[in-house]
Amino acid sequence: MHVSSTPHVRAKSSTTQIMLTVIIALLPAAVFGVHNFGIRALWHILITVSTCILSELVFDLITKRKVLITDFSAVVTGLLLAMNLPVAAPLWIGFIGGFFAIIVVKMLFGGLGQNFMNPALGARCFLLISFPKFMTNFTYDGVSSATPLAVLKSGGNVELKDMIFGNTGGTIGETSMLFLVLGGCIMIMAGVIDMYVTASYILSFIVFLILCGGKGFDPYYIACQLAGGGLMLGAFFMATDYATRPVTKKGQVIYGIFIGIMTGVFRIFGPSAEGVSYAIILGNLVTPLIEKITMPKPFGYEKPVKEKKGGKA
Amino acid sequence: MARFTFAGGIHPYDGKDLSKDKPIKEVDPGKTLYFPLSQHIGAPATPIVEKGQRVLVGEKIAEAGGFVSAPIHSSVSGTVKGIEDHRNATGDMVPCIVIENDEQYEEGLPLHQKLFEDMTREEVIGYVKEAGIIGMGGAGFPTHVKLSPKDPSAIDCVIVNCAECEPYLTSDYRKMLEEPEKLVRGLAIELSLFPGANGYLAIEDNKPDCIRVLREKARKFDNIFVRPLKTKFPQGSERQLIYAVTGRSINSKKLPADAGCIVNNVDTVIAIHNAVDVGKPLYERIVTVTGDAIANPQNFKVRTGTLYSTLVEAAGGFKSEPEKIISGGPMMGFAMFDIEVPVAKSSSALLCMTKDEVAANSPSPCINCGRCTEVCPSRLVPAKLADVAERFDEESFLANYGLECVECGSCSYVCPAKKQLAQAIKTMRKTALANARKRAQK
Numbered sequence: 043m044h045v046s047s048t049p050h051v052r053a054k055s056s057t058t059q060i061m062l063t064v065i066i067a068l069l070p071a072a073v074f075g076v077h078n079f080g081i082r083a084l085w086h087i088l089i090t091v092s093t094c095i096l097s098e099l100v101f102d103l104i105t106k107r108k109v110l111i112t113d114f115s116a117v118v119t120g121l122l123l124a125m126n127l128p129v130a131a132p133l134w135i136g137f138i139g140g141f142f143a144i145i146v147v148k149m150l151f152g153g154l155g156q157n158f159m160n161p162a163l164g165a166r167c168f169l170l171i172s173f174p175k176f177m178t179n180f181t182y183d184g185v186s187s188a189t190p191l192a193v194l195k196s197g198g199n200v201e202l203k204d205m206i207f208g209n210t211g212g213t214i215g216e217t218s219m220l221f222l223v224l225g226g227c228i229m230i231m232a233g234v235i236d237m238y239v240t241a242s243y244i245l246s247f248i249v250f251l252i253l254c255g256g257k258g259f260d261p262y263y264i265a266c267q268l269a270g271g272g273l274m275l276g277a278f279f280m281a282t283d284y285a286t287r288p289v290t291k292k293g294q295v296i297y298g299i300f301i302g303i304m305t306g307v308f309r310i311f312g313p314s315a316e317g318v319s320y321a322i323i324l325g326n327l328v329t330p331l332i333e334k335i336t337m338p339k340p341f342g343y344e345k346p347v348k349e350k351k352g353g354k355a
Numbered sequence: 356m357a358r359f360t361f362a363g364g365i366h367p368y369d370g371k372d373l374s375k376d377k378p379i380k381e382v383d384p385g386k387t388l389y390f391p392l393s394q395h396i397g398a399p400a401t402p403i404v405e406k407g408q409r410v411l412v413g414e415k416i417a418e419a420g421g422f423v424s425a426p427i428h429s430s431v432s433g434t435v436k437g438i439e440d441h442r443n444a445t446g447d448m449v450p451c452i453v454i455e456n457d458e459q460y461e462e463g464l465p466l467h468q469k470l471f472e473d474m475t476r477e478e479v480i481g482y483v484k485e486a487g488i489i490g491m492g493g494a495g496f497p498t499h500v501k502l503s504p505k506d507p508s509a510i511d512c513v514i515v516n517c518a519e520c521e522p523y524l525t526s527d528y529r530k531m532l533e534e535p536e537k538l539v540r541g542l543a544i545e546l547s548l549f550p551g552a553n554g555y556l557a558i559e560d561n562k563p564d565c566i567r568v569l570r571e572k573a574r575k576f577d578n579i580f581v582r583p584l585k586t587k588f589p590q591g592s593e594r595q596l597i598y599a600v601t602g603r604s605i606n607s608k609k610l611p612a613d614a615g616c617i618v619n620n621v622d623t624v625i626a627i628h629n630a631v632d633v634g635k636p637l638y639e640r641i642v643t644v645t646g647d648a649i650a651n652p653q654n655f656k657v658r659t660g661t662l663y664s665t666l667v668e669a670a671g672g673f674k675s676e677p678e679k680i681i682s683g684g685p686m687m688g689f690a691m692f693d694i695e696v697p698v699a700k701s702s703s704a705l706l707c708m709t710k711d712e713v714a715a716n717s718p719s720p721c722i723n724c725g726r727c728t729e730v731c732p733s734r735l736v737p738a739k740l741a742d743v744a745e746r747f748d749e750e751s752f753l754a755n756y757g758l759e760c761v762e763c764g765s766c767s768y769v770c771p772a773k774k775q776l777a778q779a780i781k782t783m784r785k786t787a788l789a790n791a792r793k794r795a796q797k
Contacts, residue, residue: 044679044711045446045690047778049764051367051522052712055771057722110719155722155772289725289736340759341361341733342594342606 061114067225075214079129091120093140122162125215130181139165182211191270195315205269219269226278242298250306276318286326293336301325360585361595370523374652388660389451389697395489397423411463426487430638430658432461444682465634486630492620495701504612510549517558518591521684526641527621531565541628554579561586589763644670646707648677663694677707716773727766737766741776744783
C-alpha cells in the first residue's frame with residue numbers, strides 16, 4: 043500500500059500535455075508557412091527541432107541530469123525558432139540557432155523553467171546580430187523583397203487582406219495573422235494561456251500607435267501594424283512563455299503593457315521596421331522586477347501596525 | 356456583502372455518487388474497541404478506568420486533560436482490557452483504552468436530566484464539554500472552547516460548515532438529509548449562547564436537496580438562514596467559509612471569533628443537540644466508506660473505537676486490491692499503511708483507491724505556469740514557497756507569508772509538473788511554527 047503526503051489526487055494536466063498543446067496550436071501557422079514559402083521551410087523546421095532535441099539530450103547525458111526531452115519543450119523551442127527564420131537563410135543557421143537556444147539560453151541557466159529569456163527569441167536575436175545579412179534577407183516567391191512592414195515604414199502601400207491571410211514575405215511562421223490567432227484561441231480554450239499578457243500587449247501597442255504613430259486613429263494603419271511582422275506570433279506564443287513572464291496576474295498586465303510600448307518605440311522610432319523580438323526580450327529581463335513589486339498580499343492580510351513610541355502603558 | 360465563495364480554489368472529481376444515495380446504516384463494532392486518548396487538539400485525556408472494570412455505553416472513560424482538551428466516552432458496554440499503544444490514522448503509536456465489547460449495549464446514565472429551558476449559559480457549555488464534543492470535520496478542536504470566546508457579545512454569526520467540499524465524502528450530506536431537525540435544533544442551541552447573532556447553514560450548491568430541506572426547517576426561526584455556496588474546494592476551509600458567508604477575511608493569527616464568527620461542522624452541531632437535549636455524550640459518528648476498491652460503498656453510523664477493518668468488511672470488503680487507503684478525503688486525509696486503526700471522533704471517511712495518482716506522476720521541474728498561484732485560497736505563490744522550503748530558507752519562507760498557508764493541497768493538485776508543493780510547504784511550516792514557539796518561550 044502506498045503512503046504519501048496530501049493531497050492524494052492530481053489534475054490530469056501535465057507539462058507534456060501543455061507542450062503538446064502549444065505544438066498543436068503552432069501547427070496551423072507552421073503548415074501555412076511551408077505552403078507559403080515552399081519545402082525549404084520544412085527543412086528549416088526539421089533542422090531546428092532536431093537540433094534542439096539533440097542538444098538537450100546530449101547536455102543532459104554529459105551533465106548526468108535526468109533526461110527530460112519527453113516533455114516536448116525542446117520541440118516547442120525548435121518550432122518557434124524555425125518560425126522566426128527567413129526562408130532564404132542558409133540551412134546551417136538552424137543548427138547554430140537551435141544549439142544556442144537550448145544550450146546557452148536554456149540549459150546553462152538550469153533548464154526547463156529556469157531560463158530568464160525565451161530560448162527561441164534569445165537565439166533569434168543572437169542570429170540577427172551575428173548574421174544580419176542572412177536574417178534580414180526576405181524572399182517571397184523566390185524574389186528578394188521587403189516585408190510589408192518595411193514597405194509600410196517607408197511610406198508605401200500594402201495589401202491588408204494578404205497580410206491577414208499571410209500571403210506575404212516575412213519569417214516562416216509570422217506572416218499569417220489568421221492562423222496565429224487560431225493557434226492562440228486553441229491555447230486559450232485548452233487553458234494553456236489566458237488573455238492577460240496578450241491582450242495588454244496588443245492593446246497598449248494600439249494605444250501607443252494612436253498616440254505616437256504619427257497617423258492618429260487610422261484603422262487601416264493599425265490593422266497593418268498588427269498583422270505585420272512578428273506581433274501576433276510574439277503576442278500569443280512568445281510573450282506568454284511561462285518561464286519568462288511574471289507569474290502574478292497584475293504583473294502580467296504590466297509586462298504586457300511594457301512590451302507593447304517597447305514594440306511601438308522600436309517600430310516607430312527604431313531603424314528597423316520590426317521590434318517584437320527585442321521588446322519581448324527586454325520584457326523578459328524586467329520580469330523579476332515586475333514580479334517583485336506585484337507579489338500578492340495573502341488572504342486576510344493586515345498592514346503591520348507600527349507601535350508608537352512612548353505610548354500609554 | 357456576502358460573496359458566497361472565495362477567490363481561487365479547484366474543482367477535483369468529486370466521487371460522491373459512489374455513496375451519496377446510501378442511507379446511514381448502523382454497523383456492528385466488533386469484539387475489541389480502541390479509544391485513543393488524544394482524538395482532539397490540545398492535551399490528551401487522562402484515563403479514569405482500570406483494567407478489568409466494567410463500563411456502560413456512554414460512560415466516561417477518560418477525563419479532559421486541561422481546558423483545551425476533551426473527555427472520552429465508551430461507545431459500547433464491556434470490560435476494560437487495559438491501556439495499550441495502538442496505531443492511529445496518522446500512523447503513530449498512541450496510548451488507547453482497549454475495551455472488550457460484551458454486545459449487551461447496556462446504556463449508562465445520561466449526562467444530565469435537565470431541560471434546556473432551565474439551563475444557564477455556563478451549564479450548556481459545561482454539558483458540551485462533558486459530552487466530549489470536538490470539531491468533527493477533521494481538525495478536532497474542542498467545541499466548548501470555541502463556544503467560550505473572550506467576548507460573547509461580539510459574536511454575530513454562528514456558521515454551520517455544511518460545505519463538505521472534500522471529494523468522496525458524503526457523511527455530512529446524509530446527516531443533513533436524514534436529521535435536518537437535529538441540525539437546526541443544534542444551531543438554535545448555539546444561538547441561545549450568543550444573543551443577537553444570526554445562524555447560517557453554509558451549504559455547497561451541489562447539494563440542492565439539502566438546501567431545500569434545511570430552508571424549510573429554518574423557516575420556523577427568524578435568525579437562521581441557509582447560505583448556498585459555490586461548489587469549490589476548499590470552500591469548507593474555515594477562513595474561506597467565513598469570507599464566503601460574511602465577507603470578512605481573517606489571517607492565520609486570528610480566530611473566527613475575532614471576525615465575530617463561530618464555525619462548527621454538521622456532525623458537531625448535531626452532537627451539541629444530543630448533549631444538551633438528550634444528555635448523550637459523543638461516542639458515535641457517521642463515516643463514509645468509499646472508493647473504487649470498495650465492493651459496496653456506504654455511510655455508516657459508527658461507534659468510535661471501531662476498527663476501520665471492521666468497516667471495510669461491513670462494506671462488502673475490497674472488490675479489487677487497493678493501492679492507497681486514506682482516512683478522510685483525498686485532498687486532506689491521511690494515507691494509511693494499516694487499517695487496524697480505530698475510528699476517532701474526527702474520522703470522516705475511509706477512502707480506498709485502486710490507483711495512487713501521486714505515485715503515478717513523478718515530479719518534474721517547475722515551468723512557472725502560475726496555476727498554483729491562481730488556485731491558492733490564501734493568495735500565496737506556492738511554487739515560490741516550495742522552492743524556498745526545499746532549501747530550508749526559513750527567513751524567505753516567512754517573508755513570503757508561508758505561515759498563511761491553510762494546507763489545502765490545491766497547489767499540488769493543479770501542478771502540471773506534479774511537484775509536491777503542499778508537502779514541501781507543510782514541512783517547512785511545521786518547522787517555522789515550532790521555531791516561532793521556541794522564540795516566544797524565551
